[in-house]
Amino acid sequence: MDMSMVWRQWLTRHDRVRDALPAVPLIVIAVAATAVGNSAWHEPHWDKVVWTALSCVPLVVRSRWPLQVALFTLAGDLTLMTVVSHTSPTPAACLVAVYTLALLGDRRTAWIVGFVAAVTIAGVYSATHADSVVGGAGLVRFDFALGATVLGRTVRSRRDNLAAAKARAERAERTREEEARRRVTEERVRIARDLHDIVAHHITLVNAQAGVAHHLMRDNPEQAYQALAHIKDNSRAALDELRATVGLLRQPDDTPGSRAPVPRLSDLDNLADGFRASGLDVRVTRTGTPSPVASSTELTAYRIVQEALTNTHKHGSATRAAVVVDYGAKGLRVTVTDDGRPGVPKGAGTGHGLIGMHERAAAVGGTVSAGPRAEGGFQVVAELPISPRSRLTPA
CATH class of the missing domain: 3.30.565.10 (Histidine kinase-like ATPase, C-terminal domain)
Known part of the structure; x- marks a missing residue:
């Protein structure tokens, strides 16, 4: 089995682990970002790393309460930007939460929260860094927040389209199966009618003629012989019609010559002759x-x-x-x-x-x-x- 499929199935069963996974690379990035100086590496600012880790804690339940987590992480990231403004931290946990809200929440709420997050993040950054709101770094943070919302809604739309296409395919398959069952039922009913007509008609005549033959066998053998001849004719006719009816169930590559002609109105005289004989x-x-x-x-x-x-x-x-x-x-x-x-x-x-x-x-x-x-x-x-x-x- 494909290991990626096994991994996805395992994550599906453990949603808390799945929700917390983005926090791992965010903390690693925070450690690396605070350890980089102007010219060389140095000891990471662990207080800033701790703040980043704390802001990622709500992500553990982001799929269960996406709106609450988005608001909480936004407040935490804004606080982090205020406290450690000199390191220019990126509100990564808030971006993940905004993406999750856009993916799982309704469209109106997702766009409102995403726009508010973009404006507040850009505004706080500009206020703490004495930079213009439409400046390069502030505008980048504004774009990041809106980009997370756009990405979440895009993935949501794609999933909805795939789910709708799958539902249509399943509905079409059920419709085809129901139509096939309906046609099979109609064909079975029609064949049952044919069999009923054939068997009831010919067996009735055979029974009547057999009774006549039994009654006349001793006193009038000649008429009894004629009745037996009628029984033979009706039996052959019944077999021919049964063969024609059962021929409907044959495969398409069977020879049409094995089927008897379909009765028509011109055959009513022969039908009447059979009843007169009985x-x-x-x-x-x-x-x-x-x-x-x-x-x-x-x-x-x-x-x-x-x-x-x-x-x-x-x-x-x-x-x-x-x-x-x-x-x-x-x-x-x-x-x-x-x-x-x-x-x-x-x-x-x-x-x-x-x-x-x-x-x-x-x-x-x-x-x-x-x-x-x-x-x-x-x-x-x-x-x-x-x-x-x-x-x-x-x-």
Whole structure:
């Protein structure tokens, strides 16, 4: 591990040590400054070094109370400048405290304290050295105090910008993850609807035809044989549609030829033939002027008819059903009606079929209404647009 990283982590855990670190070089500089004479080195003025060390003591808590430390060190440095004016000391502890206040405090307070410190330091220096306030040494001290404030605010702005950029990146990452989860959920729901429609439809037909074959096996083997043939056809159709649906989960490099064609409105006659073979008389009627319909709308209409007929055959007491496909100028109206007896309940189901109808219609911008008729039976009406208007349409 990088030693600088270890050192920074250690300082983060020991904030008092971190705050006191600037005092070490300041004291060393004070010792060196007081030991330099006009022509040679001499014994340091230890009283001045002690004053410098005392002025650095508040720095230990500069990150906890930056304003109080800035004011205290300013007073201490001004006192030091007054007491030992002949050595021209630099208010280093005050500069560190002003920098810390600019880094950690609010902007207004930092600039007020920084300006006051700059003016007072320059004024005291000029008064104790009989120098002009705008003179060279006084102006340098004025610039040092303002420079500490400017440096602190610059570092603060940079940290704030980095923190804001990091927050934006994290928020964007969370947004991408949430969007990905939402799309995955929508795709799972859509595939679940397809699987429900396929399995419910074909298993219902297979169950009905198996019952017919079992009933006729001894008395009429020929009709029982035909029922078994219908079971075979429906089983193959179920496998093909399941393969097409599961094909949605394949990788992009899988061959498209492994997927079965998507059902369309022209396949409603074959769908009706399957129900007629299982004992439900289904008639398909088309009205209006046929016009090109989006493939997603065709699939939605087909699945709604399939689910409605499956519910009629599985739950209802009907023997006949009528499917009417009406091509309008701007929309497609699909009506499925059966002849169930009045007052006879539709049957006990999970309700997923009706929910799937509504979700399918809403996915392409349409609506579905379903309910019993007063004269008996059940009716499902779907109003679908010619072209889908939603942001997510069935594939």
